[in-house]
Amino acid sequence: MTEVNQAVAAEHGLSADEYAEILRILGRVPNLVELGIFSVMWSEHCSYKSSKAHLKRLPTEAPWVVCGPGENAGVVDIGDGQVVVFKMESHNHPSFIEPYQGAATGVGGIMRDVFTMGARPVAMLNALRFGEPSHPKTRHLIAGVVAGIGGYGNCMGIPTVGGEINFHKSFNGNILVNAMCVGVAEADKVFYAAAAGIGNPVVYVGAKTGRDGIHGATMASAEFSEETEAKRPTVQVGDPFKEKLLLEACLELMASDAIVAIQDMGAAGLTSSSFEMASRGGTGIELDLSRVPMRETGMTPYEIMLSESQERMLMVLRQGAEDEAAAVFRKWDLDVATIGRVTDTGRMVLSFAGEVVADVPIAPVAGASPVYERPIEPSPPPVPVVSARVPSPLAPLDALQKLLATPDLVSKRWVWEQYDSTVGADTLAGPGGDAAVVRVHGTQKALALSVDCTPRYVEADPKMGGCQAVAETWRNLIAVGATPLAITDCMNFGNPERPRIMGQFAAAIDGMAEACRALDFPVVSGNVSLYNETDGRAIQPTPGIGGVGLLADLTRRATIAYDQDGLTLLLVGECFGWLGCSLYLREIVQSEDGAPPPVELEAEKRNGLFVRELIEQGLLRTCHDLADGGLLVALAEMALASNIGMRLEAPPSGVNPTGWWFGEDQGRYVLAVDRDQRKAVLDAAKAAGVLVRAIGQTGGDDLGIAGQSAVSLATLRALSEGWLPAYMEAGQ
Amino acid sequence: MKVKITVSLRTGVLDPAAETIHRSMGQLGFEAVTSVVQRRVFEVDIAKSDRDAVLAEAHAMADKLLANPVIETFTVDLVE
Amino acid sequence: MRVAVVTFPGSNCDRDLAVAFARATGRIPKRVWHADSELPSVDVVGLPGGFSYGDYLRCGAIAARSPIMRAVADFAARGGRVLGICNGFQILTEAGLLPGALIGNRDRRFVSRWVELDVTHPDSDFTRAGKAGQRLRVPIAHHDGNYTADAETLARLEGDGRVAFRYVDNPNGSAHDIAGILSAGGNVLGLMPHPERAIDKALGGTDGSVVFRSLVEALA
DSSP states (O other), X not given: OOOOOHHHHHHTTOOHHHHHHHHHHHTSXXXXXXXXXXXXXXXXXXXXXXXXXXXXXXXXXXXXXXXXXXXXXXXXXXXTTEEEEEEEEEOHHHXXXXXXXXXXXXXXXXXXXXXXXXXXXXXXXXXXXXXXTTSTTXXXXXXXXXXXXXXXXXXXXXXXXXXXXXXXXXXTTSOEEEEEEEEEXXXXXXXXXXXXXXXXXXXXEESOBOSTTTTHHHHTTSOBOHHHHHHOOOOOOOOHHHHHHHHHHHHHHHTTTOEEEEEEOOTTHHXXXXXXXXXXXXXXXXXXXXXXXXXSTTOOHHHHHHOOOSSEEEEEEOTTOHHHHHHHHHHTTOEEEEEEEEESSSEEEEEETTEEEEEEEHIIIIISXXXXXXXXXXXXXXXXXXXXXXXXXXXXXXXXXXHHTSTTTSOOHHHHTTSOOSTTSOEEEOTTSSSEEEEOTTSSOEEEXXXXXXHHHHHHOHHHHHHHHHHHHHXXXXXXXXXXXXXXXXXXXXXXXXXXXXXXXXXXXXXXHHHHHHTTOOEEEEEEEXXXXXXXXXXXXXXXXXXXXXXXXXXXXXBSOOOSTTOEEEEESOOOOOOTTOHHHHHHSOOOOSOOOOOOHHHHHHHHHHHHHHHHTTSOOBEEEOOTTHHHHHHHHHHHHHTOOEEEOOOXXXXXXXXXXXXXXXXXXXXXXXXXXXXXXXXXHHHHTOOEEEEEEEOSSEEEETTSOEEEHXXXXXXXXXXXXXXXXXXX | OEEEEEEEEOTTSOOHHHHHHHHHHHHTTOTTOOOOOOOEEEEXXXXXXXXXXXXXXXXXXXXXXXXXXXXXXXXXXXXX | OOEEEEEOTTBOSHHHHHHHHHHHHSSOOEEEETTOOXXXXXXXXXXXXXXXXXXXXXXXXXXXXXXXXXXXXXXXXXXXXXXXXXXXXXXXXXXXXXXSEEEOOTTSSOEEEEEEEEESOTTSTTTTTSOTTOEEEEEEEESSOEEEOOHHHHHHHHHTTOEEEEESSOSSOOGGXXXXXXXXXXXXXXXXXXXXXXXXXXGTBOTTHHHHHHHHHHTO
């Protein structure tokens, strides 16, 4: 076996200080297996060593939160003895190296996090960021990632119901693939991952172990370079068929009382699953690695412990339940093996072929990994853009046409038609609306789901950007009529050893925390992905937010489409015409300058609760929140979804017209109401102190502005629907 | 000239299709099967007569297009 | 009307199909496991959508050779009604209970969308509850739904009125826009679209219930 020294430790990504700490903990030099264990457990991916100090500032509690961060996924009460279980996770680096398998295994991993807890997954969402369309790799990456997400999710029979896709040059060498899984469980049937019961068997189930992705967890924690791309570690290949069997087998066994604790083997495989289970239970574990089902011959204990083969689970069973478990897993054609037992030693003792190959204490490896308070440098404050000084080279309807055809705003139908969004027969609103809505099977309740972040805002002002990401998620849930419950976060940032990056991270957390607190919208699970850089160029910071809301009565909900002529269009919220960081500025003026629109949390909450109340009372069935591109883009999206046009009034005097149509002011919604509803809505607005004004009427087959020409819906649709298919086909 | 390009998964990469096919062979009574490998074969006609040039071209197309070098390897054989 | 729904490893629309039958008949269908060699005493067998055996080898190929399919073949030979949806249709063709094959979509991509179907054979046991000339709006979700058969088979299907459903706007390249076909005896239907996902207004439509109500009528 290789002799371990500081140089070998460095090759494993451990710093000199960390290596010294290992020597202190063990009181001796570790062997290679032990070093491998420390390296993955103390990697950024598993230990959160750079982010932990900041993540603590996020609010994680509310009366409806059953289980916050720290378990496989967050758990939130949805009434009637049911809970929703959800989490979002990144698979950025593997997806850049092998887009199909990277994205597929990312989907598989996050599904396991959810069904590990006893929940049946009911919906998937994803947030994807690619480089510029003109970059030579972008098309290939989109095709592979989308096919991989679909390939895995479709086979599992879990509908992919929503998501977002953006393009920016900062992602040219480092794409983001974030996947969110949402499941539903009985509240008294939630499973946790704390190994308990001295002497209880530790059981391995699922696919066999191969040499897949060894050191994947450490790879995700180091910057990319041309060199690592050439190195190409063994890529994990996903097998969604096996995962489907694993899902059904686990849920079947969970109906009995055989399982004490269960944890999926994700990044750092058997190492992190066994250490985390023992750590949470305050126990020890003994494993005989010879008993691990293996796919390849000649595997060493080091490889067995660090393999990232997919579709595997580790569980602690009640003593005597092994036969019952084995029968269930064999029925589903899955490998199952008792590989060890729970002990009271507080140590992980691994043997292989009769010899002890590792013996380390659990607490210092899993619980007490290093925590770094890395140096922070704040981002320079952005200079606000004055709307009146922004050039308006195009008439509003011409600018609209240009915007609708920009990659960030075009229809993503080409993508979401590759995802089965209707399997399960519970999808009430799939991709293309503000939030997806999925019925809780067999009930009149529904879950509203949305993933959001505006990386360009976060880059310009990390704190405001973090706040905006949370607020926009909340707003999207409100816009369908849901009560927002909680969020999961997926923090994608650059190299934390750079003070500017760490400053972005810390400020984004502060902004998120402020919004979470103001909106009663706690964080219940999350994931941190750092070192998203290529050759020293960092990505736009992307704290992706996945939100879950509840509709108590699925008949009281809103969509972005209206169904008749003659409805009044109402704008909810203040309009200052904020053009800094807007898509208008970027696409029409070619400038990425300015400060992002400020989020006024008090107004955000007031406006949102007002809108939700209307939907809940049955007064409102058409609602769209305003986001990227501003008012005119939102209106065009509504008209296209309805296939009915609209006639808009000219901007009010005193507001800059460009800012009116394209400003990205926050906390706003557009509603479509009939004559009877109109009075009720305006009265309610007055009572609630919410600014609401009429801005036009529905009807016709074009979109027109008073005093200007109109543009046909057919033209707008061709612009919106045309770009992505044409772009993808150009590569064939 | 005609070449045969055979693309295989790299040694050690999981082949879920072959594994599933192997298992169902057992269920159908073909119990003596000890391993199954699934490969893709391309037969390509190349309008060139120089043997080395044809092989070089076949290698290039396998490397750039037919195989995914992250998880696959390939072999090239001259058929005629 | 008594119904059995078969679950193969990798089936993922078995629950949805059982729900649709339960709603149409008022009785919970029996669930049958692929490894069983006998069917319970029923009037209709449903083969659900999904990815049996991961679609490895060919879609439906391995499932078509599972023990329960021998029982399904016997059941069909005795005139029992068999409904195969999506992967269930693929399994029926692989098992030889329906002619032709379903190959990769023309665009070589998975396609998930709502489509319109013409009911081309409104008298069958699976369509009689519909009106003549009725168009049904139902979802599709498949990667290998491109129906193909030799010219002779296609001519026979057309001549015998065995094309049950045709796509209004062909999404996958299927020959003759075929979305679903009947067996020679008219007691086996295979179709790629998912009627079981269109039985509820809240989900976007109830057109799919025609298939289930038709069976109830036929067997009343």
